[in-house]
Amino acid sequence: MKDKKWKAFLDGLFEDKFAGVITDILKINPSKRLSDVSPDLREDFLKLMIEFRFEIIGTLDFKDSMATAGGADVREVNPETFESKIVKDLYLTGELLDIDGDSGGYNLHFAWTSGYIAGQSAARRQ
Numbered sequence: 001m002k003d004k005k006w007k008a009f010l011d012g013l014f015e016d017k018f019a020g021v022i023t024d025i026l027k028i029n030p031s032k033r034l035s036d037v038s039p040d041l042r043e044d045f046l047k048l049m050i051e052f053r054f055e056i057i058g059t060l061d062f063k064d065s066m067a068t069a070g071g072a073d074v075r076e077v078n079p080e081t082f083e084s085k086i087v088k089d090l091y092l093t094g095e096l097l098d099i100d101g102d103s104g105g106y107n108l109h110f111a112w113t114s115g116y117i118a119g120q121s122a123a124r125r126q
């Protein structure tokens, strides 16, 4: 561990660009060995990790978005089958509906679950 380089230490802990920002703020040479990083600098690193603040100045374009909001109104589907209340035999699932969750698996979970339920419901109607 003590022969490990600073950059290698940050690999896996942080995304590359963020690791670069931290390294720049602390003014550490990325190829410095961990054993050569002074106790003061280690303390600064810990403090920075606890107190790091940044201002969000904008978002990326729609093409880079992770979830889409604004599909069909959820009140227009039967929540037990995901069949449209307006058009018979039409099933709306996932992001076709106006549902979006925080990042962390909720959107995929909803897409799969609603798709499964809609598929089962449609098959039962045959």
Ligand SMILES: Cc1cc2nc3c(=O)[nH]c(=O)nc-3n(C[C@H](O)[C@H](O)[C@H](O)COP(=O)(O)OP(=O)(O)OC[C@H]3O[C@@H](n4cnc5c(N)ncnc54)[C@H](O)[C@@H]3O)c2cc1C
Binding pocket: 064, 065, 066, 067, 068, 093, 094, 095, 096, 103, 104, 105, 106, 107, 108, 109, 111
């Ligand atoms: C970069 C990125 C990262 C993400 N990370 C996460 C994450 O970590 N966790 C999470 O929960 N969610 C994540 N999401 C969101 C998640 O992927 C979506 O919410 C989910 O895939 C929506 O599923 P869906 O079936 O509704 O739509 P989609 O997965 O978009 O499926 C729609 C399908 O329909 C096809 N299609 C479109 N038009 C037509 C047409 N006319 N004819 C035939 N086929 C058509 C498309 O090609 C596509 O395959 C991420 C999304 C992106 C873009």
